């Protein structure tokens with residue numbers, strides 16, 4: 001018969017423990033909440049009351065429900081209080097020796113039939129279990145942060161965990177309103193194994209001053225629709241916890257350099273900058289524990305200050321190209337009030353682009369996002385041409401032709417001949433080095449990357465790529481243009497993948513490697529990232545949308561430029577592309593789309 005969990009114990013009431021207590025108490029389970037000292041106990045109690053008070057203020061919890069919830073929690077110092085619980089969840093700091101010591105104690109104190117669970121993110125549940133005399137009753141129950149919000153629970157079964165214990169814990173997760181995925185005991189399980197390489201890479205970018213913290217975070221939020229940027233997420237997780245997770249994953253997970261904690265992390269932890277919980281990490285918070293970011297000495301000036309900061313005035317813009325990106329970019333500039341000269345390779349192509357722009361603007365009218373007058377004015381601002389000579393008097397050129405270096409170089413050489421002095425020349429390349437294009441002109445200081453995302457009229461992000469020759473004035477101009485377009489421009493260096501693709505594709509590739517290793521299924525991996533980390537799509541859904549061939553090409557570029565062994569494309573990805581399984585566009589990728 002399935003176990004009844006009437007009273008559970010939670011050990012450690014920090015970032016995770018306090019949230020886990022809330023999850024149980026909210027669902028009618030009595031909780032004994034244990035800390036190491038009176039001070040820590042009071043902090044844990046304050047976290048719980050703060051969280052439930054916020055829920056009441058937001059109208060998500062009635063006052064009476066909050067009071068009933070709090071009445072279910074018995075706060076105690078010391079493990080001895082756990083003698084009568086049916087299940088314990090341990091959420092103390094991520095150190096194996098500490099957890100082993102606590103499990104040995106729990107084994108002595110708890111009823112023989114009690115289940116002992118750890119919320120570890122990266123340590124071996126098996127190694128923790130052998131500190132007890134009941135390893136078959138030890139299991140991982142890995143909640144996600146913030147525990148009351150995130151739906152996912154990873155249930156970690158070791159080789160000795162009893163099947164009935166796994167089944168009972170799965171049923172309990174369901175009772176708590178969570179979605180569980182059950183997996184075996186591997187460093188980082190599903191979500192953290194895919195998440196932490198990405199987080200550490202983002203810290204490395206910040207440490208190398210490749211981009212600012214605001215720009216890295218904005219890039220991933222706006223470019224990928226993530227609920228928060230990687231550095232803000234590190235602050236939420238806690239930098240000490242993140243450091244330990246990375247360190248353990250590095251040692252347990254095959255010494256992948258991408259998990260070797262960025263040196264900056266260690267320095268920040270040593271300096272007591274632990275993230276939200278200490279009031280300062282990558283960002284500064286109103287007070288310890290507060291989610292509210294306050295300005296500090298690194299907070300950038302507002303966008304209009306950048307405008308004053310040496311940006312050139314831009315009124316007339318040339319857009320070269322006739323593909324999806326060029327079409328979207330023409331629309332974006334025309335709608336923002338710029339005069340636009342579209343240059344294609346012939347009248348027929350111009351007519352097609354013109355039709356596409358009209359169709360898209362009309363859609364805006366139908367959806368009530370644009371008035372008919374605005375549409376007509378935007379169209380009236382565009383001139384259609386098939387010759388580059390018409391770009392002689394524009395202030396800015398945006399190139400969006402085929403992704404081939406020789407073609408782009410030849411085009412930039414021609415623009416250099418034709419355009420007036422002082423014009424900003426921008427390329428929308430997503431994978432070629434901007435400096436190669438810049439050096440095809442005699443004015444590399446005026447060349448910059450403007451990496452729009454598809455579809456350009458909708459996606460709010462533009463990566464502004466500065467080469468080692470781009471002038472400060474050109475960068476400032478690019479920032480001011482993005483602001484006028486209503487886009488968020490993030491500035492980064494001229495490295496393969498810029499910010500978004502460099503952080504996104506290795507994670508997707510890792511997901512393919514995880515599937516290839518048969519650690520989990522595509523469905524569970526997708527669930528884990530959506531429900532554990534709040535991603536809008538799971539990695540396999542996204543790969544099928546982006547196209548496996550496109551993803552493979554980007555991943556190859558990253559690997560070739562950075563020579564990072566961990567970036568080598570997953571063989572399964574290569575095979576699928578070879579087999580013609582390219583994703584939605586070919587009807588089949590990781591999933592079959594023909595039957596839907």
Ligand SMILES: NC(=O)c1ccc[n+]([C@@H]2O[C@H](COP(=O)([O-])OP(=O)(O)OC[C@H]3O[C@@H](n4cnc5c(N)ncnc54)[C@H](O)[C@@H]3O)[C@@H](O)[C@H]2O)c1
Nearest residue numbers: 012013014015016035036040091092093094120121145237
């Ligand atoms: N932070 C996250 O985002 C996250 C997410 C999922 C899982 N985890 C895992 O959860 C566990 C806890 O992490 P955290 O971020 O909540 O850490 P934390 O540092 O915020 O909290 C740990 C708490 O444990 C208490 N503690 C220490 N020794 C104790 C003892 N002997 N008895 C009772 N309490 C003790 C501390 O006083 C502290 O309040 C770790 O294993 C971590 O890997 C963390």
